[in-house]
Amino acid sequence: MSRPPARQAAPTEGLAKKINWNLLHMFVVVAEMQSISRAATVLGRGQPAISAALKKLEERLGTRLAARGPTNFALTPAGEVLYREAREIANGIDRMSLLIADLSGDLTGTVHLAMASHMTSPLLNDAFAEFHRRHPKATFLITVMSSPEIMKAMASSTIHFAITPLAQKPDAFDCLQIFREHCAFYCGPTHRLFGRRDLTAADLRGEASVSYYRPTAISYTLQTIADAHADVQLAEPAVAVSNHMEEVRRMIVAGIGIGAIPIHIAARDERDGLLWRLPPYKPTMPVDVFMITNPRVRPSRVEQALIDVIQEMVAARPLKDRTYPQALGLPFTPISADRPRAQKKRS
Known part of the structure; x- marks a missing residue:
């Protein structure tokens, strides 16, 4: 057989x-x-x-x-x-x-969160603190990505939960506006315009510029900054570009050129004499930051718990209290106008 x-x-x-x-x-x-x-x-x-x-x-x-x-x-x-x-x-x-x-x-597990660089907001700080208070055994894994990288990953469902600036809300995702920030132009200590209080927007015409790399940043989220560059007629092409704000800041501080940074983020550097606020001083260059989720992908319970906390925080605060710099008590006019010109250090 x-x-x-x-x-x-x-x-x-x-x-x-x-x-x-x-x-x-x-x-x-x-x-x-x-x-x-x-x-x-x-x-x-x-x-x-x-x-x-x-x-x-x-x-x-x-x-x-x-x-x-x-x-x-x-x-x-x-x-x-x-x-x-x-x-x-x-x-x-x-x-x-x-x-x-x-x-x-006890709620445990890891929150997998993608985030654009320098998403600075008291609301986010409070949300993370409250989440940790409620769920002290949960952990975070936060990945910093550019906005286009985030949207590409969201579209392919490789991520389903992110915080990023958006120029337009995509129909495929659920979007909740967390905060709005305004940017301004700044120069560094060695720049010829540093310390000048008699400036107008016309004084910026033809000046070398530092900007955000268009394919990975401006085209998705920071078109208002590109428009402001054109309005004051900064020199094109930019002398230096980056897709990360920290590197744009570094090049501005180094005196390479004039560039835009969110006002509330630049405030400390202004006080420390590393940045000088330039015109125009009126509210310009708004950037809206959203939490985006993919309704086709179910988050883990621990991730849903953080989403719930952020939604609670947003619902409790009107947009005017989430709009910077004024919600932080910072003026649109430059902090540098209220302080004496930075003195050079003695050798």
């Missing part, structure tokens, strides 16, 4: 044996951090170990998951598919821990 043919393992069974959760978890962190070095920092491991683990995962799947180089990182289509599925697995594990934690009443 012949034996029945041996049962062949289904492709999914073989894959399940090849890939363990540690590899998937590593890949999720790499994908969310958009960087092997940043993922290594988050995971507390060396960069070579993360690179080797990613290569091992690619070999087991038989496909490339990310295009990576010294200055760039991007998921391939296969990587985006794996990230979506791995995030669902991670959410499932989080939900299991939450179900167990519910027995003790």
Whole structure:
């Protein structure tokens, strides 16, 4: 009597044996951090170990998951598919821990949040503090991305929860305005206009400018800054550009050119004599910052808890109390007008 043919393992069974959760978890962190070095920092491991683990995962799947180089990182289509599925697995594990934690009443798990750089608002600070008070065992994993990167990741469902400036609210996502900020032009201590109180917008005409990199910032969120550059006729092209506000600030302080920074963020540098406010002094360059969520993707319970806290905070404060700088008691006119000109340090 012949034996029945041996049962062949289904492709999914073989894959399940090849890939363990540690590899998937590593890949999720790499994908969310958009960087092997940043993922290594988050995971507390060396960069070579993360690179080797990613290569091992690619070999087991038989496909490339990310295009990576010294200055760039991007998921391939296969990587985006794996990230979506791995995030669902991670959410499932989080939900299991939450179900167990519910027995003790403690909410645990990790809030995965994407955020544009320098989203500075007392409301956000208060929301994070209140969330931590309510759920002290929950943790955060915050990834800083440019607005276009956030919208691309939202569209592909690789992320589903973010805080970013928006020029227009996309129909595909739920958008809640958190705050509005206004920007102004500034120069650094070595600039020829620093310390001058007799300036008008005409004095900025033809001056070298520092700006935000158009494809990754202005075209999505900061068109009002581009318009203001044109209105005062700053020199084009800009002498320096960046897609991160901190680098724009650095170049302004260094005296490379004139650039725009949110007024309430620049206030400390004004007081410290690192930045000088330039005209026009009236309210200009508004930037609206939103919390965006993807209604097609269900957040984990811990993420929903943070969303709920932010919604509560926004509902409790009218927009005028979330509009800066005036909601912070800072004037639209420059702080530098109320203080003597910075004195040069003696050698």
